[in-house]
Amino acid sequence: MPRCRVRVSTWRRSVVGGAGGVEACRSGEVPYGGGRFNGQEGSEDSDSSVNRKSYPTTLRRHPSRMDQSESELKRFMSGLTLAECVGFVIIILTIVWLQYYRGGFAWSSDYKVMFNWHPLLMILSMIFLYANVMLVYRTFRHERKKKLKLVHAGLFLVIFVMAVIGLSAVFNVHNTAGTPNMYSLHSWLGICTMVLFACQWLCGLLSFLFPGVRHALRAWYLPVHTFFGMVVFILASCTVLMGLLEKAIFTLNDKTDTPYQFLPREAVVVNVMGILVALFAGLVIFLVGNPVFKRLSLPEDEMLLNEPIN
Amino acid sequence: MPRCRVRVSTWRRSVVGGAGGVEACRSGEVPYGGGRFNGQEGSEDSDSSVNRKSYPTTLRRHPSRMDQSESELKRFMSGLTLAECVGFVIIILTIVWLQYYRGGFAWSSDYKVMFNWHPLLMILSMIFLYANVMLVYRTFRHERKKKLKLVHAGLFLVIFVMAVIGLSAVFNVHNTAGTPNMYSLHSWLGICTMVLFACQWLCGLLSFLFPGVRHALRAWYLPVHTFFGMVVFILASCTVLMGLLEKAIFTLNDKTDTPYQFLPREAVVVNVMGILVALFAGLVIFLVGNPVFKRLSLPEDEMLLNEPIN
Structure with missing residues (x-):
C-alpha cells in the first residue's frame, strides 16, 4: 500500500515557487488547466507553464491564497486519513470473515477454501489499492510527475495481476465444483469492469508513457482517462457489493443454522x-473528484519523459 | 418524464447576451463559478455577475468560443439522447420482465405479484426520473433558474413519494409472507440511500428555496449539494443492481425448471x-459531472426568489 504522508512544507514550497496559476485557481477565481472532468490532475506535461503564463504573479503569491491552499491540504489530509482508516477496517474485516467464518485460505483442491482468495484479492486490489493508486498524484504531490506516472502505471499493473489471480481462483472453484462460469449479474458486471480496466491501462500507457505522443492528444485524453478511471472504481465497488450479497445469500441460506434473513x-x-465499501468509495470519489485537492504542477514536470528519473 | 429538448437558438442567445464568464470557461481558460465539485450548476443566484465582473468582454464574445459552445451542446445532446434511449429500454425491459415472467402488477393480497411494484417503482423513480431531474438545469438551460429550482425540488419530492410507495410494497410483501424486513445488504444500502436522499432534499429546500438564506451559505452548500446528489444516484444505481441480482437468485433458484446458473x-x-442500468448511470454521471455541459446563467437568474414566476 502506498504511503499516505504528505510533506506540507515541500508542498507549500511548490505552491509558492511553482505553479501559481493552479494555486490561485483553488480559490475558484482562476482556472485549473482546462480540464473537462473533475479529478484530473490537469497538468499533463506543460500545463503548469500555461498557468504561469496566463495569470499575473500577484495572484500566484497572494498570502491569503496560500493560506487557503494550506487549509485545503488539511481538509485533503483529513479525508485521506478517514478513507485509509475505513479501507484498513474493510481489509481486516475481510480477512476475519474469511478466516473465521469461511475456513481460511489455501490454493488447494478444497474449492470452498480456495474460493476465499477471490473476495480477498478483489477487495484488496480493486478497492483498496486501486483507490490509493488513483490518489497517488495527490498523496505524493511533492514528487516529480514522471516518477508518479511510472508508479501509477506500475501499481495498476500489479493490481491487474492480483485481480486476475482473484478471478482465476473463482474459475478454478467453478470448474472443480461443476458450476457454470459467468452466469450471474455480479460476474457480468465484474468482467465489464476488468475489460474496461485493461483498456484504460493500455490507453494510459500508450498516451502518457509512450514517448513521442503529441501533447494535444495527451491533453485531450487526460480528462477522458481520469473519468474512466473513476468509472472503473465505481463499477468495481458495485461489483464487490454484489459479490458480498451473492456470497451471503448462497452460503448463509445453505447452512442448517441461522439463515441470512435472521x-x-x-x-x-x-x-x-x-456499507464500509460504499463509504470508502464515497470518500475516495470526494478526494479524487475535488479539483481543489489537485496536485500542483512542479517546474520539473515539464521536462521530457525520456530523461533519467532521479 | 421531463422533456429532453433543448432550444439551441435560445441557448445561443443566452451565451452571447448573458453570462460570458461561464461561456468562456468552457474552453478551460476561465473559471466557472468557484465550484468545488463537478456537475454543480455553479450559478447560485449571483454567480453570473461574478463571472461577468471578473473577465474581459473580449473573452465573453469571442466567436471561436461561441462555436465551441455549440459543439459542446451537440455533444451534450448526443449523450443525453443516448442516455434517454438506454433509460427507455431499461423501463420497457423492467415492465416486460415483471409482466411476462413475474405475473404482472396488482396491489393485492397476492404478495408475489404485489412485490413487482417494488422493482418497477424503484427503477422508474430512483434511476430514470432521478437522473432526469438531476439533469433538469442542463436539459432546460433556456428556462429561468428560479422556475427550474421549483421543478427540481418538486419532481424530487414526487420521486421520493414514488420510492416510498415502492418500499412500502416490499414491506407489505415481507409482512404478509412472514419474512423479516431489512436483513440483506441490498436493503441496508437502500435505506442508507433513501435517508441520504431525504436529507439532501430537505437541505436543498432550506438552502435554495427558503427565502432569506445568506448567499455565502448557498454558495458554500451548492457544490456539496451537487456532490451528494451524485452520490445518492450512484448508491441508488448500485442498490438496484444488487436488487436485480438478489431477485434473480431467489426466484430462479426457487423454480423447478432451469436455475439461474444455466x-x-x-x-x-x-x-x-x-448492464444497461450501469451504462445509463455512467452516461448520466458523464453528463452531470462534465463542467463544459453546464447551464449558462441568464441575467434574470439574479432576481430574487420571492418575485412572481412567469
Missing part, C-alpha cells in the same frame, strides 16, 4: 463490510 | 437490465 453474526459482518 | 431467458433479461 441476521446471524456472519451476516452482520458481511453487511457492515458492504 | 442462464434461462429470464436470467439473460435481468442481467442485460443490470
Whole structure:
C-alpha cells in the first residue's frame, strides 16, 4: 500500500515557487488547466507553464491564497486519513470473515477454501489499492510527475495481476465444483469492469508513457482517462457489493443454522463490510473528484519523459 | 418524464447576451463559478455577475468560443439522447420482465405479484426520473433558474413519494409472507440511500428555496449539494443492481425448471437490465459531472426568489 504522508512544507514550497496559476485557481477565481472532468490532475506535461503564463504573479503569491491552499491540504489530509482508516477496517474485516467464518485460505483442491482468495484479492486490489493508486498524484504531490506516472502505471499493473489471480481462483472453484462460469449479474458486471480496466491501462500507457505522443492528444485524453478511471472504481465497488450479497445469500441460506434473513453474526459482518465499501468509495470519489485537492504542477514536470528519473 | 429538448437558438442567445464568464470557461481558460465539485450548476443566484465582473468582454464574445459552445451542446445532446434511449429500454425491459415472467402488477393480497411494484417503482423513480431531474438545469438551460429550482425540488419530492410507495410494497410483501424486513445488504444500502436522499432534499429546500438564506451559505452548500446528489444516484444505481441480482437468485433458484446458473431467458433479461442500468448511470454521471455541459446563467437568474414566476 502506498504511503499516505504528505510533506506540507515541500508542498507549500511548490505552491509558492511553482505553479501559481493552479494555486490561485483553488480559490475558484482562476482556472485549473482546462480540464473537462473533475479529478484530473490537469497538468499533463506543460500545463503548469500555461498557468504561469496566463495569470499575473500577484495572484500566484497572494498570502491569503496560500493560506487557503494550506487549509485545503488539511481538509485533503483529513479525508485521506478517514478513507485509509475505513479501507484498513474493510481489509481486516475481510480477512476475519474469511478466516473465521469461511475456513481460511489455501490454493488447494478444497474449492470452498480456495474460493476465499477471490473476495480477498478483489477487495484488496480493486478497492483498496486501486483507490490509493488513483490518489497517488495527490498523496505524493511533492514528487516529480514522471516518477508518479511510472508508479501509477506500475501499481495498476500489479493490481491487474492480483485481480486476475482473484478471478482465476473463482474459475478454478467453478470448474472443480461443476458450476457454470459467468452466469450471474455480479460476474457480468465484474468482467465489464476488468475489460474496461485493461483498456484504460493500455490507453494510459500508450498516451502518457509512450514517448513521442503529441501533447494535444495527451491533453485531450487526460480528462477522458481520469473519468474512466473513476468509472472503473465505481463499477468495481458495485461489483464487490454484489459479490458480498451473492456470497451471503448462497452460503448463509445453505447452512442448517441461522439463515441470512435472521441476521446471524456472519451476516452482520458481511453487511457492515458492504456499507464500509460504499463509504470508502464515497470518500475516495470526494478526494479524487475535488479539483481543489489537485496536485500542483512542479517546474520539473515539464521536462521530457525520456530523461533519467532521479 | 421531463422533456429532453433543448432550444439551441435560445441557448445561443443566452451565451452571447448573458453570462460570458461561464461561456468562456468552457474552453478551460476561465473559471466557472468557484465550484468545488463537478456537475454543480455553479450559478447560485449571483454567480453570473461574478463571472461577468471578473473577465474581459473580449473573452465573453469571442466567436471561436461561441462555436465551441455549440459543439459542446451537440455533444451534450448526443449523450443525453443516448442516455434517454438506454433509460427507455431499461423501463420497457423492467415492465416486460415483471409482466411476462413475474405475473404482472396488482396491489393485492397476492404478495408475489404485489412485490413487482417494488422493482418497477424503484427503477422508474430512483434511476430514470432521478437522473432526469438531476439533469433538469442542463436539459432546460433556456428556462429561468428560479422556475427550474421549483421543478427540481418538486419532481424530487414526487420521486421520493414514488420510492416510498415502492418500499412500502416490499414491506407489505415481507409482512404478509412472514419474512423479516431489512436483513440483506441490498436493503441496508437502500435505506442508507433513501435517508441520504431525504436529507439532501430537505437541505436543498432550506438552502435554495427558503427565502432569506445568506448567499455565502448557498454558495458554500451548492457544490456539496451537487456532490451528494451524485452520490445518492450512484448508491441508488448500485442498490438496484444488487436488487436485480438478489431477485434473480431467489426466484430462479426457487423454480423447478432451469436455475439461474444455466442462464434461462429470464436470467439473460435481468442481467442485460443490470448492464444497461450501469451504462445509463455512467452516461448520466458523464453528463452531470462534465463542467463544459453546464447551464449558462441568464441575467434574470439574479432576481430574487420571492418575485412572481412567469
